[in-house]
Amino acid sequence: MAMLNKPALTIAFIDSGVGGLTILDEVVKLLPYENFIYLADYCGFPYGQKNQKELLTRLETVAQFLMSHKIDILVIACNTASTTFLAHLRQQFGIPIVGVIPPIKLAAKLSKTKVIGILGTSTTVKTAYTQKLIDDFAQGCQVVSVGSPSLVEAAERKLQGLSIDLSAIAAQLEPFRQAKNLDTVALSCTHFPHLIEEFRQLGFNYINFVSPAEGVARQTALVAKAHRATHSQDKPSVMKAFCTKNISFTKERVAEITLFYEKRSMIVEWVSL
Numbered sequence: 001m002a003m004l005n006k007p008a009l010t011i012a013f014i015d016s017g018v019g020g021l022t023i024l025d026e027v028v029k030l031l032p033y034e035n036f037i038y039l040a041d042y043c044g045f046p047y048g049q050k051n052q053k054e055l056l057t058r059l060e061t062v063a064q065f066l067m068s069h070k071i072d073i074l075v076i077a078c079n080t081a082s083t084t085f086l087a088h089l090r091q092q093f094g095i096p097i098v099g100v101i102p103p104i105k106l107a108a109k110l111s112k113t114k115v116i117g118i119l120g121t122s123t124t125v126k127t128a129y130t131q132k133l134i135d136d137f138a139q140g141c142q143v144v145s146v147g148s149p150s151l152v153e154a155a156e157r158k159l160q161g162l163s164i165d166l167s168a169i170a171a172q173l174e175p176f177r178q179a180k181n182l183d184t185v186a187l188s189c190t191h192f193p194h195l196i197e198e199f200r201q202l203g204f205n206y207i208n209f210v211s212p213a214e215g216v217a218r219q220t221a222l223v224a225k226a227h228r229a230t231h232s233q234d235k236p237s238v239m240k241a242f243c244t245k246n247i248s249f250t251k252e253r254v255a256e257i258t259l260f261y262e263k264r265s266m267i268v269e270w271v272s273l
Helices: 021-030 050-068 080-091 104-110 122-126 128-137 149-158 166-178 190-199 213-227 251-263
Strands: 009-015 035-040 073-076 098-099 115-120 143-145 184-188 208-210 238-243 266-270
Touching: 009 050, 021 213, 035 251, 050 073, 050 080, 050 128, 073 213, 073 238, 080 098, 080 122, 080 128, 098 115, 098 213, 104 115, 104 128, 104 184, 104 208, 115 122, 115 128, 115 166, 122 128, 143 166, 143 190, 143 238, 149 166, 149 184, 149 190, 184 190, 190 208, 190 213, 238 251, 251 266
Parallel strands: 009 035, 009 073, 035 238, 073 098, 115 143, 115 184, 184 208, 238 266
Antiparallel strands: none
């Protein structure tokens, strides 16, 4: 018998901008009646260029803020944060925490040529965690790694309706064009699926760009089921976006970002953290 009138779970997501929305969108498909909080940490943007001490401080700060909102599950919707501090955060906070890892195992499985790419931030592609994934799951593959901080900004600009420089994106992807027989790329930053259309425009139609989003969504759904059998109340979820204030942002940029989230039917609040 279906469980009715159970309170919805509150599932929160952390990223330093719009990247984690690629994860949120897939989770909502599987858990449409839960409540969601998305924390876009613009004050800490971009996570991929912070040193480890700075990144850990930001993650602890925003996670503690979310804990004050009585969340049930936390998704670290950022590869850099997950590959660096997921274990630490799980030890520190007493709720289930789901991370995002580079989809190297899937890329290696899908590749027909066994020549694969990894596209992430400079930090993510260099972490010991990423190297272990390569050692464990891509031993029979030639691996081409590209770390790109500029593509994160390009994704942010695109989703805010601003112009982006395709030639700059092409330059970042050039190692993949030069790699003979490369047919699959593991997108190892949650911002990058937003740019697949641009990658295609630049002639990379022959590459299968693999996102971790669906896998993370399935894992989050499993965690939700274990945490409590999800209710079947036919009621729309509540979607809220907290955006941390960045002193470098103009009033115009704040307005553009606010409008972007509002168009996604999210309640938007700017906070100082």
